[in-house]
Amino acid sequence: MTLINAAGGEKGRGVKGRGVKGGGVKRGGERRGRPPATTPRELELIALRLFAEKGFDATTVEELAAAANVTSRTFFRKFTTKADVLWQGFDDEVAELREALASVSEDIDWFPAIRQAILSVNHYTAADLPELRTRMHLISTVPALQASAALRYDAWERTISDFVAHRTGLETNEMLPLVVGRTTLAACRGAYDVWSAQTVGELATYLEQALDLIESGFAELTG
């Protein structure tokens, strides 16, 4: 789990979006309609570059789209807002986390289960680091992006809260599930921040450290 999605390769034009109507007959090589002129991923990379060069606010969507040879209207068909372009795939990660939590053995206590799920979903490569850092820097310095982060984090927190609620028999919006969901995210974000500022070290190590911290009531590292 990177919290700030590393996004894989995906340069090809994947087949997606099965229509609502017409049922789901799958046949080989059927790809109807005009092909997309660009991919969300390409727009993301362009955005990353332009935002880093000129700044988020100084980069208009029109410029961004033009760099991908599309119009701004096309951009807004793929992304609801300008900020959304940097949050590609985050929803997928949340879904991954939810699945990971669901597949942890019931024998394992709920907090260790959360720890295990978070660590299992955490996959990234060293090659992703520069991009991650660029995104990270933007998200932590541009107000509009910080704001957009809140919406994504909410979904992540709720995933944890739902799991805790399920395991403890409480409601999602009772004190314990709420607090655990939010503090767990808080810890992971802290780990992520520290890790991404370093030049070495495994994210997983920092995550464990942060989770130890909250599990022990900040007993660790308190020297």
Next chain:
Amino acid sequence: MTLINAAGGEKGRGVKGRGVKGGGVKRGGERRGRPPATTPRELELIALRLFAEKGFDATTVEELAAAANVTSRTFFRKFTTKADVLWQGFDDEVAELREALASVSEDIDWFPAIRQAILSVNHYTAADLPELRTRMHLISTVPALQASAALRYDAWERTISDFVAHRTGLETNEMLPLVVGRTTLAACRGAYDVWSAQTVGELATYLEQALDLIESGFAELTG
């Protein structure tokens, strides 16, 4: 600390009227220039009413301003964004928290000090409850407001992180201060959520409960 400011006194510059607009003592030699046509507080109350009635997005700033007999330009002179109108005074609360932390005896350990500071800054009256709930509901349901919350919370978190850094000799953006700042906010928000959903109970009680939770590594209430 309410996290979602209850908007206390007027803080008007010398104007001490009881109304929202401030009463009219017209004599007395102070304050030059054209007097404000409205107050931030009045705009906030109007916004609260209109947002609740019509929804945040469906309410234009122009309507909002018109209800206070000013133009939208005046609104945007008092508030940077449309969402800001609901965050009156939050910055003041953060400042209060910072002062409270600074004035806690050095003999008290840093986590108890945080607890004490948070509780000491927490002041609200039963009369504020309806307004707090309306604001709360808006902030937790309208994406634009959720997003704006992130920016406010950041300042709050940093206040805690700075204090922990100061007390431990670490840097603000090292793991422990970061995680403590964020988890403390997470806990207080959880307490606030639960409290504002109830019809009875003291916020302070919930705050203590939530802080116990993180201090003990979720040992409390884990039955």
Next chain:
DNA sequence: TTGATTAATGTCACATTGTGACGATATTGT
């Protein structure tokens, strides 16, 4: 009363974000 000073407002023009409607274009299937 008159005029200078001051602070806030109003007006106007404008860039940008984001959306709805509709027609144009490119690809696959018959």
Next chain:
DNA sequence: ACAATATCGTCACAATGTGACATTAATCAA
């Protein structure tokens, strides 16, 4: 060639937010 379909582009538009400049309403000094 022709139909079906998915995406694109163009256009019109509402709303947020900002900069520049004029206007208004108050105090202070004469």
